[in-house]
Amino acid sequence: MSDMVQRGYVVTATDYPGLGTSTVHPYLIGESEGRAVLDSVRAAAGLTGAHPSRRFVVWGHSQGGQAAIYAGILARSYAPELKLAGVAAAAPATDLVTLLRDDFATRGGKSITAMALWSWARVFSAPIEGVVVPGAMATVDRLAEECTGSVFGVLEHLVSERPLQQTFLTIPDITVVEPWRSLIERNSAAPLPEDIPAFLAQGTTDQVVRPSVTQAYMSALCRNGTAVKMLVIPEVGHAFIAHRSASQAMDWMADRLTGKPAPSDCRS
Numbered sequence: 001m002s003d004m005v006q007r008g009y010v011v012t013a014t015d016y017p018g019l020g021t022s023t024v025h026p027y028l029i030g031e032s033e034g035r036a037v038l039d040s041v042r043a044a045a046g047l048t049g050a051h052p053s054r055r056f057v058v059w060g061h062s063q064g065g066q067a068a069i070y071a072g073i074l075a076r077s078y079a080p081e082l083k084l085a086g087v088a089a090a091a092p093a094t095d096l097v098t099l100l101r102d103d104f105a106t107r108g109g110k111s112i113t114a115m116a117l118w119s120w121a122r123v124f125s126a127p128i129e130g131v132v133v134p135g136a137m138a139t140v141d142r143l144a145e146e147c148t149g150s151v152f153g154v155l156e157h158l159v160s161e162r163p164l165q166q167t168f169l170t171i172p173d174i175t176v177v178e179p180w181r182s183l184i185e186r187n188s189a190a191p192l193p194e195d196i197p198a199f200l201a202q203g204t205t206d207q208v209v210r211p212s213v214t215q216a217y218m219s220a221l222c223r224n225g226t227a228v229k230m231l232v233i234p235e236v237g238h239a240f241i242a243h244r245s246a247s248q249a250m251d252w253m254a255d256r257l258t259g260k261p262a263p264s265d266c267r268s
Helices: 002-006 030-044 063-078 096-103 109-123 135-146 151-166 180-186 211-225 238-244 246-257
Strands: 055-062 083-090 198-203 228-233
Touching: 030 055, 030 063, 030 198, 055 063, 055 246, 083 246, 096 109, 096 180, 096 211, 096 228, 109 135, 109 151, 109 180, 135 151, 135 198, 180 228, 198 211, 198 246, 211 228, 228 246
Parallel strands: 055 083, 083 198, 198 228
Antiparallel strands: none
16 A cells, blocks of 8 residues: 555555445355445545546455455446446456355364355345354354454454354255246356456465355356456465565556556466
């Protein structure tokens, strides 16, 4: 952020609906996240003395990567008064079918499923009681109330998740059962409009968003005609990919804001 401010940019970050309040946060719900990102850009226009232009870029990591991509998908229809110049995302949550199926077997992955089920049950009125063992509901509720905004929060989350290692779901695979299957597919990102360039960053040792998932999304973008810059960093996991790719993302975004042609790794 300090680099962005030093370059003279107005920087805004959404807090999404629900977080920090007694209401429900629409976790991993792409349309809600994308609208929240675009609303934050609109809000910046009201800052006294900021004088932001209509041209902007978005950048996010993990769930924030999903939010950035959905902002790109929705920008033209939801915020036509703004001009989106590019979307940057580090290890974005794109294919939720693969993400939830793979993460369920990993340490920390069950909490992602738990938080998604908890949120979607309330937002979409999906029957969570039919897929979660009654004895696991207290753990699911606790995970939904915790914050993972720091290292200590992540460690606390891992401790809270431990009971789910013994008992959690009544079914072996949530991604094949309705209405969850349809909700998962509904919140899996489609390709960006072809005229919006993309920057994707991925660590090779990421166990939350696996490299193959981001590679598959890049391929979908390329087939759609999008110019995609892909940065793969060896021996970097999920927690640090945004930090490790920040300077390259910043340079890429700066070029988009100045109108330089977007590079593309699609042919390679």
